[in-house]
Amino acid sequence: MTSRLRPGDGTIVTIERFILEQERDYPDATGTLTNVLYDMALAAKIISSHTTRAGLAQILGSTGEQNVQGEEVQKLDAFAERTIFRLNDHTGRLAVMASEEIDNPIPIPPQFATGKYVLVYDPLDGSSNIDYNVSVGTIFAIHRRKSAEGPGTLDDCLQPGRDLVAAGYIIYGSSTIMVYSTGQGVHGFTLDPHIGEFLLSHPDIRIPAKPKYYSANQGYERHWTEGVRRFTQDLQGDNEQKQALSLRYIGSLVADFHRNLLAGGIFYYPADSQDPRKPQGKLRLVYEAAPLAFLAEQAGGYASDGQRRILDIRPERLHQRVPLYIGSRSLVEKAEDYIRRYDAVPAAQ
Ligand code: AHM
Numbered sequence: 001m002t003s004r005l006r007p008g009d010g011t012i013v014t015i016e017r018f019i020l021e022q023e024r025d026y027p028d029a030t031g032t033l034t035n036v037l038y039d040m041a042l043a044a045k046i047i048s049s050h051t052t053r054a055g056l057a058q059i060l061g062s063t064g065e066q067n068v069q070g071e072e073v074q075k076l077d078a079f080a081e082r083t084i085f086r087l088n089d090h091t092g093r094l095a096v097m098a099s100e101e102i103d104n105p106i107p108i109p110p111q112f113a114t115g116k117y118v119l120v121y122d123p124l125d126g127s128s129n130i131d132y133n134v135s136v137g138t139i140f141a142i143h144r145r146k147s148a149e150g151p152g153t154l155d156d157c158l159q160p161g162r163d164l165v166a167a168g169y170i171i172y173g174s175s176t177i178m179v180y181s182t183g184q185g186v187h188g189f190t191l192d193p194h195i196g197e198f199l200l201s202h203p204d205i206r207i208p209a210k211p212k213y214y215s216a217n218q219g220y221e222r223h224w225t226e227g228v229r230r231f232t233q234d235l236q237g238d239n240e241q242k243q244a245l246s247l248r249y250i251g252s253l254v255a256d257f258h259r260n261l262l263a264g265g266i267f268y269y270p271a272d273s274q275d276p277r278k279p280q281g282k283l284r285l286v287y288e289a290a291p292l293a294f295l296a297e298q299a300g301g302y303a304s305d306g307q308r309r310i311l312d313i314r315p316e317r318l319h320q321r322v323p324l325y326i327g328s329r330s331l332v333e334k335a336e337d338y339i340r341r342y343d344a345v346p347a348a349q
């Protein structure tokens with residue numbers, strides 16, 4: 001069992017070793033999923049090396065400008081998008097991909113073989129934070145294809161989160177950390193930039209029982225429903241125990257989720273009752289909510305749209321948005337409770 005592998009006793013556990021050991025627990029595994037995960041780890045290293053140089057863009061040239069060599073410099077999110085695609089387009093492991101940056105499913109180029117998995121990803125989430133040197137992240141999720149053979153289809157990408165085979169994220173912060181799950185717990189690896197390897201640093205992550213933080217953009221509070229506002233007051237100490245949580249909001253989903261995963265807490269981006277542009281909140285079901293919901297549940301937490309388990313929602317559109325409440329189970333269930341009590345839509349007569 002991979003739980004044997006722990007850092008700190010002198011054993012250095014690379015992500016490769018860990019993934020291989022996990023695979024050994026499945027005698028029928030072919031190694032294909034393992035290799036998709038390796039490819040994501042490699043993409044993470046390449047994107048990480050670019051994000052740490054992002055501040056040099058002004059010196060070396062930024063999007064639409066020429067760098068000192070007279071070459072056009074790509075925007076970082078476009079670079080991340082192409083990196084993930086290029087590392088995965090020719091391997092014969094994937095049937096199709098879908099990216100938050102691209103309108104339609106991304107086919108495997110016809111000269112390459114297709115395979116049995118489907119990769120969906122948000123290449124650089126929170127990219128508006130890059131100019132301010134705030135953490136950003138990559139989110140990814142892997143499904144088994146549903147279509148029989150040949151090029152993968154839109155339907156292959158529109159599967160509910162409960163059918164995910166694996167999901168993970170990479171956070172480009174003070175360190176670069178990759179966190180993933182294949183349904184056997186959640187494990188985190190920190191990139192050692194000197195040797196270029198991800199090393200096991202956070203085995204078997206479980207959300208702590210006692211939550212510490214709540215994370216929401218309270219700048220939009222006046223657009224929230226009654227239930228969400230009352231829930232927020234509860235988190236601020238308006239409850240029987242008079243227990244208040246601290247507010248932390250980075251505005252970069254991966255970073256907010258990562259902190260609450262390790263410390264306990266809830267992140268929410270509610271539906272907007274006033275703003276017709278955001279009736280379903282902001283975050284995307286396929287690329288953001290479902291992959292992180294898979295990780296949250298694997299770590300003992302929970303994720304909901306306020307009424308339904310995120311993992312049970314079957315996407316109807318690739319870029320569908322969804323309200324998101326995610327983190328410690330007790331807090332997400334409390335949010336559902338407030339929404340049920342105060343925001344229930346009266347049944348049609
Ligand atoms: P993006 O996909 O355009 O980067 O937007 C998603 C980001 C999330 O990382 C973050 O949780 C959210 O937008 C923050 O939105 P806001 O600025 O409205 O609080």
Ligand code: MG
Binds near residue numbers: 100122124125126288
């Ligand atoms: Mg995003």
